[in-house]
Amino acid sequence: MESLxxxxxxxxxxRYGIDQLYYLGLFMGLGAMMINLKVDSxxxxxxxxxxxxxxxxxxxxxxxxxxxxxxxKFMRLWNPVKKATRILVRRIKGIGRYRYRKxxxxxxxxxxxxxxxxxxxKCPTCQEKxxxxxxx
Ligand SMILES: [Zn+2]
Numbered sequence: 001m002e003s004l005x006x007x008x009x010x011x012x013x014x015r016y017g018i019d020q021l022y023y024l025g026l027f028m029g030l031g032a033m034m035i036n037l038k039v040d041s042x043x044x045x046x047x048x049x050x051x052x053x054x055x056x057x058x059x060x061x062x063x064x065x066x067x068x069x070x071x072x073k074f075m076r077l078w079n080p081v082k083k084a085t086r087i088l089v090r091r092i093k094g095i096g097r098y099r100y101r102k103x104x105x106x107x108x109x110x111x112x113x114x115x116x117x118x119x120x121x122k123c124p125t126c127q128e129k130x131x132x133x134x135x136x
Pocket of ligand 1: 103104105106107108123124125126127128
């Protein structure tokens with residue numbers, strides 16, 4: 001008798017599987033389900049169930065190249081959001097310890113220690129010097 005694991009492995013052979021778009025769809029679907037516990041809306045039920053069904057069907061798809069292209073399009077949109085979120089979290093963690101200023105030459109954001117007053121800063125990227133003023 002074949003084990004359940006072997007059956008699952010045989011079923012998933014040649015199928016797309018899980019990617020970042022799968023996790024987003026699952027997360028949104030489960031989030032909508034949680035909200036629907038409080039709201040109890042038919043539209044939200046259809047949305048959450050449809051979304052979860054869609055991501056499951058997508059993971060079972062045999063059209064791997066198309067699913068991969070969909071995920072690449074999603075990642076092109078998602079990566080800037082991810083990067084901006086990471087920068088925002090780093091800035092929030094640095095409140096009280098650092099100030100952030102943009103280099104006027106290369107537009108790179110620099111993390112500077114808090115020293116009140118006017119200072120000359122040398123950008124580590126473009127090696128240009130510029131004035132910064134830290135008031136608080
Ligand atoms: Zn620079």
